[in-house]
Amino acid sequence: MVQKTPERSVNRMIEQATPLKNRLLNCMPLELQSRLIPKLKMMSLEQGSVVHEAGASLTHVYFPIDSIISLLHVLENGTTAEVSVIGNEGMIGVSVFMGGNNAQNQAIALTTGTVFQMSAIHFRDEFNQPDAVFRMLLLRYSQALITQMAQTVVCNRHHSIEQQLSRWLLMASDRLPHNDIIMTHELIASMLGVRREGITASAHKLKEVGAIDYHRGHIMIVDRIKLEKMSCECYLVVKRETDRLLPCHSVESPESVDTTSNWGSMISSGLHAKCISRV
Amino acid sequence: MVQKTPERSVNRMIEQATPLKNRLLNCMPLELQSRLIPKLKMMSLEQGSVVHEAGASLTHVYFPIDSIISLLHVLENGTTAEVSVIGNEGMIGVSVFMGGNNAQNQAIALTTGTVFQMSAIHFRDEFNQPDAVFRMLLLRYSQALITQMAQTVVCNRHHSIEQQLSRWLLMASDRLPHNDIIMTHELIASMLGVRREGITASAHKLKEVGAIDYHRGHIMIVDRIKLEKMSCECYLVVKRETDRLLPCHSVESPESVDTTSNWGSMISSGLHAKCISRV
DNA sequence: TCCTCTTTGTACGATAACGCACAGACGGAC
DNA sequence: GTCCGTCTGTGCGTTATCGTACAAAGAGGA
Known part of the structure; x- marks a missing residue:
C-alpha cells in the first residue's frame, strides 16, 4: 500500500529540503x-494507494509534498464523492488532534508523489506544547479545510459538472509541481461523484474553448484564465x-504573497528539483 | 437583530439552569x-434573525439552548445552501478559536428560541488555558461539525430531495424540545438549496406514508422510524x-447514552421548564 | 364576516444528469 | 509490428429537478 524510501537517504533528503516543501510546515518558525x-x-505514494481507510x-499524519490526496466518502451503495482535496498546503489526519482519532473518510493518493509522514504520538506531543505556535497554525489550517468543505457543499448543490470540473482541475493544478494532471476521466468522475461520461463531455468542451488539453490520462491546463472563467466562484473563494x-x-518564492499565484509553481521553481529525488 | 433579556433575571435563570442546557457546556466538569x-x-433569538453575517x-460565540441555528452559504447569484445546522449539541463561532476569526458563512436562527452568548475574548481566554479540558472538548465538537459538513457534501451529491428532507427534519427534531417544527416549506427549501415546490412534493409524500404531518408552517413527526427509513444513511452517520x-x-437524562435518543427530549424533560422562561 | 396575505398544491415544458451500450482510438507488452 | 487492455467518444431513452405560472386553502386583522 504505502511504500517507503530507504531511511538513510531519506533523512539526508529532508535535511537538504529545508525549508520544508509543505506549506504548512514551511509556515513554522x-x-x-x-x-x-x-x-x-x-x-x-503510488497513485491509488490508500493512506488510511474510512x-x-x-x-500517522501526512504532509503532502508533491502529491494530491483526496478525502473520499464511500456511501453504502458504493457511490463516492470527494469531501476534500489536500496537497502541499495541508495535511492528512486532522482528527488526530481534533479528537476521536478516527478518520471518517478514506484518504487516497490521486497522484504518485511524496509526502512527509509523522507519527500521531509525536504530532500530538507537539500539538499540546504550551508554546501554541504549532497548535495555532494547525487550527488555522483546519479552518481552511472547513472552508473548502463548506464550499463543496454548495458547489455540489448548485453548479454544473463543467463548472465543478474546472474548479477541480484548478485545485489539482495548484497542488502539483508541473502542468500534467495524470488522471483519467474515470478517476475525476469518482471524485466529483458523477458519471465518467459527464466528465468526458465537459472536458471535451473545455478543450474546444481552449482552456485545457488532454490525452489518454493526461490533462494540461493551456489557458488558466479561461479555465477560471469556466469555473464557479467556489475555486477562488477557497483559494x-x-x-x-x-x-x-x-524562502525561495517571495511572490507567494500574490493571492492569484499558483502554489504548484512555488514548488516547481527553486530548490525543489535539487532536493527531492522522485522515487 | 438579536434581542436581549434584562440582565438581572438572566443571571438568576442561568444559575438555576445548571447543568447547562447545552450539551457542549454540559459535558464540562x-x-x-x-x-x-x-x-x-x-x-x-427570533426566527430569521441573523446571528452573524458572512x-x-x-x-461573540453562541451556545444554542432550544433554538436551531443554520450556517447558510449565499452564492453570488443569491441562491443558498445550508452548510451546517446547529442546536443544543454545539455552538456558533468555531472560527473564534480555529483562527482567522472571520465567519465564512451567515448564521441565521431557524426557530425562535434561546441561546447562551459569550464574548469571543472570554472564550479565547478559556480556550488557551493550560488545562486543556475546554479546548479538547471544543476540538471534539469541531470534529463533529466537520463530519456533518462532509456528510452534507455527499448527501447533496447523491440523495433525493425526499431523502434529504427526511434527514433534515430528523436533525431539526433532535434539536428541538417539542415535536413542532415551526417552518414553512419555503424556509426548508432555502436551507436545502432546492425549490419550494420540491419540498412541498416530498413533504406531501412523507405525509401520505404517515411519517410526518404538517399544516401551514408547522411540521410534526408522527412516525420517527418511518421517517428514518425514508431518510438516507447520512442522518445516522452524523448522529x-x-x-x-x-x-x-x-444529570437529568441518563437515557441519553442511547444513541437513538432524541437530544431534544433531553431538554424538554427535567429542569428545563422550571429554569428557563421563554422570552 | 370579510378581506388580504401567506402558505401550500398542481401543472407543464425545459434541462441537466443518469444508466446503459458500444464503437473507436491509443499505447504498452510481447 | 501486432495484440489487447484501457481510455475516450457518442448515442439514446429515462429520470429528477428546475423555472414558471397560477389556483386553492388557511389565518389573522379590520
Missing part, C-alpha cells in the same frame, strides 16, 4: 521546523481564504 | 461550568459520530 524534521519520514484509527489563513512566504 | 456561567448571557469578524465525540450524560 525555523526552530520549530528543526525540532520537527527528525520526526518526519519522507515517503512515496473509520481507521490513525497512527483566497486558504491564502488568508496560511500566509506563509517560503 | 462542574468547576469549569461554574467558571463559565458568569461569562454567559442568555438571550432570545465575512463578519466575530465578537452516531456526534454521540461518539460528545458522550455527555446530563
Whole structure:
C-alpha cells in the first residue's frame, strides 16, 4: 500500500529540503521546523494507494509534498464523492488532534508523489506544547479545510459538472509541481461523484474553448484564465481564504504573497528539483 | 437583530439552569461550568434573525439552548445552501478559536428560541488555558461539525430531495424540545438549496406514508422510524459520530447514552421548564 | 364576516444528469 | 509490428429537478 524510501537517504533528503516543501510546515518558525524534521519520514505514494481507510484509527499524519490526496466518502451503495482535496498546503489526519482519532473518510493518493509522514504520538506531543505556535497554525489550517468543505457543499448543490470540473482541475493544478494532471476521466468522475461520461463531455468542451488539453490520462491546463472563467466562484473563494489563513512566504518564492499565484509553481521553481529525488 | 433579556433575571435563570442546557457546556466538569456561567448571557433569538453575517469578524460565540441555528452559504447569484445546522449539541463561532476569526458563512436562527452568548475574548481566554479540558472538548465538537459538513457534501451529491428532507427534519427534531417544527416549506427549501415546490412534493409524500404531518408552517413527526427509513444513511452517520465525540450524560437524562435518543427530549424533560422562561 | 396575505398544491415544458451500450482510438507488452 | 487492455467518444431513452405560472386553502386583522 504505502511504500517507503530507504531511511538513510531519506533523512539526508529532508535535511537538504529545508525549508520544508509543505506549506504548512514551511509556515513554522525555523526552530520549530528543526525540532520537527527528525520526526518526519519522507515517503512515496503510488497513485491509488490508500493512506488510511474510512473509520481507521490513525497512527500517522501526512504532509503532502508533491502529491494530491483526496478525502473520499464511500456511501453504502458504493457511490463516492470527494469531501476534500489536500496537497502541499495541508495535511492528512486532522482528527488526530481534533479528537476521536478516527478518520471518517478514506484518504487516497490521486497522484504518485511524496509526502512527509509523522507519527500521531509525536504530532500530538507537539500539538499540546504550551508554546501554541504549532497548535495555532494547525487550527488555522483546519479552518481552511472547513472552508473548502463548506464550499463543496454548495458547489455540489448548485453548479454544473463543467463548472465543478474546472474548479477541480484548478485545485489539482495548484497542488502539483508541473502542468500534467495524470488522471483519467474515470478517476475525476469518482471524485466529483458523477458519471465518467459527464466528465468526458465537459472536458471535451473545455478543450474546444481552449482552456485545457488532454490525452489518454493526461490533462494540461493551456489557458488558466479561461479555465477560471469556466469555473464557479467556489475555486477562488477557497483559494483566497486558504491564502488568508496560511500566509506563509517560503524562502525561495517571495511572490507567494500574490493571492492569484499558483502554489504548484512555488514548488516547481527553486530548490525543489535539487532536493527531492522522485522515487 | 438579536434581542436581549434584562440582565438581572438572566443571571438568576442561568444559575438555576445548571447543568447547562447545552450539551457542549454540559459535558464540562462542574468547576469549569461554574467558571463559565458568569461569562454567559442568555438571550432570545427570533426566527430569521441573523446571528452573524458572512465575512463578519466575530465578537461573540453562541451556545444554542432550544433554538436551531443554520450556517447558510449565499452564492453570488443569491441562491443558498445550508452548510451546517446547529442546536443544543454545539455552538456558533468555531472560527473564534480555529483562527482567522472571520465567519465564512451567515448564521441565521431557524426557530425562535434561546441561546447562551459569550464574548469571543472570554472564550479565547478559556480556550488557551493550560488545562486543556475546554479546548479538547471544543476540538471534539469541531470534529463533529466537520463530519456533518462532509456528510452534507455527499448527501447533496447523491440523495433525493425526499431523502434529504427526511434527514433534515430528523436533525431539526433532535434539536428541538417539542415535536413542532415551526417552518414553512419555503424556509426548508432555502436551507436545502432546492425549490419550494420540491419540498412541498416530498413533504406531501412523507405525509401520505404517515411519517410526518404538517399544516401551514408547522411540521410534526408522527412516525420517527418511518421517517428514518425514508431518510438516507447520512442522518445516522452524523448522529452516531456526534454521540461518539460528545458522550455527555446530563444529570437529568441518563437515557441519553442511547444513541437513538432524541437530544431534544433531553431538554424538554427535567429542569428545563422550571429554569428557563421563554422570552 | 370579510378581506388580504401567506402558505401550500398542481401543472407543464425545459434541462441537466443518469444508466446503459458500444464503437473507436491509443499505447504498452510481447 | 501486432495484440489487447484501457481510455475516450457518442448515442439514446429515462429520470429528477428546475423555472414558471397560477389556483386553492388557511389565518389573522379590520
